[in-house]
Amino acid sequence: MRTRVPFIEAWRREEEKRAGREGEGEMEKGGEIQKVVKGGGGEGLETKRMRDSFHRVILPLASDPWLLDNYITASGHIRLGAIFMDLDALAGVISYKHTGDRVMTVTAAVDRITLSRPLLEICDLELSGQVTFATGRSSMEVSLQVCKVPSAGQENQPRRKEDVFMECAFTMVSLDPVTKKAVRIAGVRPEGEVEEAWFERGRKSYDKKKREMGRGLRSMEPDDEESDLIHRLWLKTLDYHDPNTPSLLPKTCTRMANSTIQSVQIMQPQYRNRHNFMIFGGFLLKSTFELAFTCASAISHSRPIFLGLDPSTFENPVPVGSVLYVSATLAYGDRPLVSGEGDADTETDMDIESNYGEGGKVKGKKTRVQIRVDTKVKNVEHGETKPTGQFNYTFEVEGEVQVLPESYREFMVYLDARRRSRGRVGEGEGEGVQGGNANGGLGKDVLGAGGDGGLKVL
Numbered sequence: 258m259r260t261r262v263p264f265i266e267a268w269r270r271e272e273e274k275r276a277g278r279e280g281e282g283e284m285e286k287g288g289e290i291q292k293v294v295k296g297g298g299g300e301g302l303e304t305k306r307m308r309d310s311f312h313r314v315i316l317p318l319a320s321d322p323w324l325l326d327n328y329i330t331a332s333g334h335i336r337l338g339a340i341f342m343d344l345d346a347l348a349g350v351i352s353y354k355h356t357g358d359r360v361m362t363v364t365a366a367v368d369r370i371t372l373s374r375p376l377l378e379i380c381d382l383e384l385s386g387q388v389t390f391a392t393g394r395s396s397m398e399v400s401l402q403v404c405k406v407p408s409a410g411q412e413n414q415p416r417r418k419e420d421v422f423m424e425c426a427f428t429m430v431s432l433d434p435v436t437k438k439a440v441r442i443a444g445v446r447p448e449g450e451v452e453e454a455w456f457e458r459g460r461k462s463y464d465k466k467k468r469e470m471g472r473g474l475r476s477m478e479p480d481d482e483e484s485d486l487i488h489r490l491w492l493k494t495l496d497y498h499d500p501n502t503p504s505l506l507p508k509t510c511t512r513m514a515n516s517t518i519q520s521v522q523i524m525q526p527q528y529r530n531r532h533n534f535m536i537f538g539g540f541l542l543k544s545t546f547e548l549a550f551t552c553a554s555a556i557s558h559s560r561p562i563f564l565g566l567d568p569s570t571f572e573n574p575v576p577v578g579s580v581l582y583v584s585a586t587l588a589y590g591d592r593p594l595v596s597g598e599g600d601a602d603t604e605t606d607m608d609i610e611s612n613y614g615e616g617g618k619v620k621g622k623k624t625r626v627q628i629r630v631d632t633k634v635k636n637v638e639h640g641e642t643k644p645t646g647q648f649n650y651t652f653e654v655e656g657e658v659q660v661l662p663e664s665y666r667e668f669m670v671y672l673d674a675r676r677r678s679r680g681r682v683g684e685g686e687g688e689g690v691q692g693g694n695a696n697g698g699l700g701k702d703v704l705g706a707g708g709d710g711g712l713k714v715l
Contacts, residue, residue, distance in 0.1 A: 267533040302393070304444040307452045310355040310399075313385035314347055315406060320381060335376055337563060338543035340384075340403065340423070344370075345539030347384050348399040348427040349531070355388045355397060356442045360431040363530070363574070364538035365396065367648075368426040368462060370566040376422045381406035388445050389426075389452075390459025395439035398459040399427045425566075426462070434532070466568070474669050483675075487668045489595045494663050510594060510659040511556055513667045516587035518552050520544070524579050524634075536575040541632065541646065544583055549628040549650040552585035556626070557654035564625065567649040567677050573634065575645055580635045587660045588629040588649070589674030592622075594659045624658040627651050627674040649677055 352362040386401030403423040447456040530537035553561040630648040662671040
């Protein structure tokens with residue numbers, strides 16, 4: 258989304274406010290000063306039609322080579338991090354179409370990002386979406402999709418399954434621009450069977466998130482099966498550290514501590530949101546995704562294929578001028594190191610050694626890995642550090658990749674990723690996204706996201 262004023266003007270006005278030159282309870286909008294009604298909400302709190310918030314954007318990547326420069330990688334693939342930034346910006350545009358401009362709308366969470374089909378060509382892309390769930394409180398769900406631009410005259414027709422590449426959902430929250438407290442917004446009114454299905458899907462997602470609050474490992478200890486798994490993994494680490502045993506760490510195995518890579522960035526104004534002094538969520542998605550991709554690539558020595566992003570929450574805002582710390586770790590792989598996990602057949606160390614091909618890769622095998630990315634922001638002036646979010650990306654990589662947690666903290670990271678992986682492959686309440694219908698799109702007549710797909714990036 259475009260910002261309303263250049264940063265230098267916004268900065269000067271903020272300095273004037275700090276000096277006491279501005280009246281209390283006023284907010285600047287563009288070049289004007291607009292009174293803020295405290296405790297108010299979005300424009301027109303009556304229920305709105307779902308279709309009223311619909312918005313679409315065309316990226317002419319095939320027809321505009323200069324624009325493509327911002328989206329292409331050195332290997333000739335689409336740069337997915339740039340698409341993530343556009344999706345977050347589009348979610349903001351759609352949200353403001355629903356709420357109006359009198360509220361501040363921010364990205365609270367990314368509920369899901371999944372790929373339904375591989376993008377194997379450079380083509381013009383259509384990014385579209387609308388508000389699909391809002392009850393009249395402060396939050397709303399915005400469902401988006403990325404697809405191939407339809408042929409002339411087919412713009413209003415349902416998209417063919419083979420033309421849809423990606424589906425995602427964002428949770429947006431509206432705040433009072435002065436107090437920064439949540440405000441009520443208009444609910445959404447579905448019309449017709451398709452919109453009813455979208456609304457019901459959003460309601461189930463909303464209820465699921467409420468049920469899962471407090472069920473994480475911070476609140477509930479590992480169950481009996483997980484405790485047994487921790488013990489067996491711990492015994493495995495003893496074997497690898499004991500100089501008197503013949504057990505050697507397999508070439509396919511990476512110690513979790515050794516897989517971590519980090520980046521540090523100063524948050525510059527170029528990536529601010531429309532309110533000028535905070536970084537917009539799409540930049541965080543881009544930064545975390547690219548570090549996760551780098552982590553998966555460094556471990557597997559191959560080009561990862563992105564499969565999906567698990568639900569991720571933005572915990573605290575990232576101010577312009579702060580320092581962002583990003584850390585990516587190999588949290589889990591579907592080829593376990595010990596037997597009995599049920600995710601993949603477990604081989605002995607001798608079997609693994611005999612399967613090597615050239616370059617140290619295991620012949621004819623692929624592994625799904627989960628990369629956990631933790632972010633925190635530091636206020637330079639006060640030295641205060643806050644977590645800003647946790648992101649869990651899933652990739653498919655060439656060869657066999659295993660991870661060995663060794664400390665209690667690493668065991669918890671491993672279990673958390675294992676739970677996410679098991680939920681994703683269908684052990685939940687029909688909410689899996691890696692097989693069958695992903696339930697993540699804008700309707701069964703539009704998407705039908707079957708299969709794993711994959712989009713080569715970076």
